[in-house]
Amino acid sequence: MTHNVVSVSGGKDSTALLLLAIVQEVPNLQAVFADTGHEHQQTYDYVNYLAQATGVPIRWVKADFSEQIARKRLYVDTKWREKGVPDSIVEQALAVLHPTGIPFLDLCLWKGRFPSTKTRFCTTELKVNPLIEQVMLPLMDEGGMVLSWQGVRADESLARRYLPKCDEVGGGLFNYRPILRWKVADVFDAHHLMGIKPNPLYLQGAGRVGCMPCVNCNKDELRQIAQRWPEEVDRVREWERLVSLASKRGCSTFFSAVDDPTYKEGDIITHENYGIDRMVEWSMTSRGGRQFDLTRIFADASSCSSIYGLCE
Ligand code: SF4
Known part of the structure; x- marks a missing residue:
C-alpha cells in the first residue's frame, strides 16, 4: 500500500501540490497542515477554505512543548539557583514558564530565545517533527510506502535547485517533489484551472505567506x-x-x-x-x-x- 501525504502550508506552492495530487487521483491521499501558532488569521481561514473547496480534509498537527517546559521549570528552580542566578530572574522565569498552547511561543519559552537565520530550529521543531511523529511514523508502522509530497520548486533558492525529484529517507518513507521544475506561473495556473482562489494575502501584496513574520523575512x-x-x-x-x-x-x-x-x-x-x-x-x-x-x-x-x- 502507498500512502500519499501532502504537506499544506496555506501558500501557493503547497496548494498547487495538493491540486496535482487530486487531479492524479493518487490513492490514500492525506493532506496535513502543521500549525505554528504564528500564522496570519487569513492563512488559517484559507486552509479551511481549501479543505472545503477541494473536498479533501486537511488534518492539523501541532507541536506540544509541555514536557520540555516542565523540565525547564525544574532546571530553572534548581540549577539556575545553584549557579547563582538572582532570585528575581528565577522567579520571573518560573512565572511565565507555563505552556500557552501556541507552538511558536512555547518553543521560544522553552529555549529562552527566538530562532534566527543562523539557528533556525523553528522549522524542525514546529513542522518537521510534528509531521514525522504524528503522521509519517504511524503510517510507516502500518507498512507499505509513504510518499511525503513537498511543494518545493527549484527556482526558489540555491538549496532547492539541486534537489532530486524523489529520494528515500528510509524505512519506506520517500520525499517526493513533483512540482520541482514548475515556474511560479504554473503554480497560479493550477489554482485557476481547478477554480481555487489563492491565499488572499498574495492579493494584498504579500510575497510569501507563513509565519508572520518569518525570521527570514526581508x-x-x-x-x-x-x-x-x-x-x-x-x-x-x-x-x-x-x-x-x-x-x-x-x-x-x-x-x-x-x-x-x-x-x-x-x-x-x-x-x-x-x-x-x-x-x-x-x-x-x-x-x-x-x-x-x-x-x-x-x-x-x-x-x-x-x-x-x-x-x-
Ligand atoms: S516560516 Fe520562518 S519562522 Fe516560520 S517556521 Fe519557517 S523558517 Fe521558522
Whole structure:
C-alpha cells in the first residue's frame, strides 16, 4: 500500500501540490497542515477554505512543548539557583514558564530565545517533527510506502535547485517533489484551472505567506506586515516580553540584536530598545535611512531555505 501525504502550508506552492495530487487521483491521499501558532488569521481561514473547496480534509498537527517546559521549570528552580542566578530572574522565569498552547511561543519559552537565520530550529521543531511523529511514523508502522509530497520548486533558492525529484529517507518513507521544475506561473495556473482562489494575502501584496513574520523575512516584507497588519507586530512585541522573562539573560528579541550594525559593544540590550519596534522603524527607512547589513540580518532573504518546502 502507498500512502500519499501532502504537506499544506496555506501558500501557493503547497496548494498547487495538493491540486496535482487530486487531479492524479493518487490513492490514500492525506493532506496535513502543521500549525505554528504564528500564522496570519487569513492563512488559517484559507486552509479551511481549501479543505472545503477541494473536498479533501486537511488534518492539523501541532507541536506540544509541555514536557520540555516542565523540565525547564525544574532546571530553572534548581540549577539556575545553584549557579547563582538572582532570585528575581528565577522567579520571573518560573512565572511565565507555563505552556500557552501556541507552538511558536512555547518553543521560544522553552529555549529562552527566538530562532534566527543562523539557528533556525523553528522549522524542525514546529513542522518537521510534528509531521514525522504524528503522521509519517504511524503510517510507516502500518507498512507499505509513504510518499511525503513537498511543494518545493527549484527556482526558489540555491538549496532547492539541486534537489532530486524523489529520494528515500528510509524505512519506506520517500520525499517526493513533483512540482520541482514548475515556474511560479504554473503554480497560479493550477489554482485557476481547478477554480481555487489563492491565499488572499498574495492579493494584498504579500510575497510569501507563513509565519508572520518569518525570521527570514526581508525589509519590504517587514514593512508591509507592520503597515497592513500592525496587530502581528503587537503580538510579537508581547512575545518578546514573555520570552525575555524566560531567558537567563532577561532579554530576547525576535530578530538578533547583535546583528544590528548600530549596536555598540557595552550597549545594554533589552527587548524594548532592540526589539521588533526597532526593526519595524528601520523597515520604514529608504536608502538614506539608518542602514543595516541585510546579508547578516536576513540571510537568504528571498525565501526560507528549508529544503522541505514546509516554510514558503
Ligand atoms: S516560516 Fe520562518 S519562522 Fe516560520 S517556521 Fe519557517 S523558517 Fe521558522
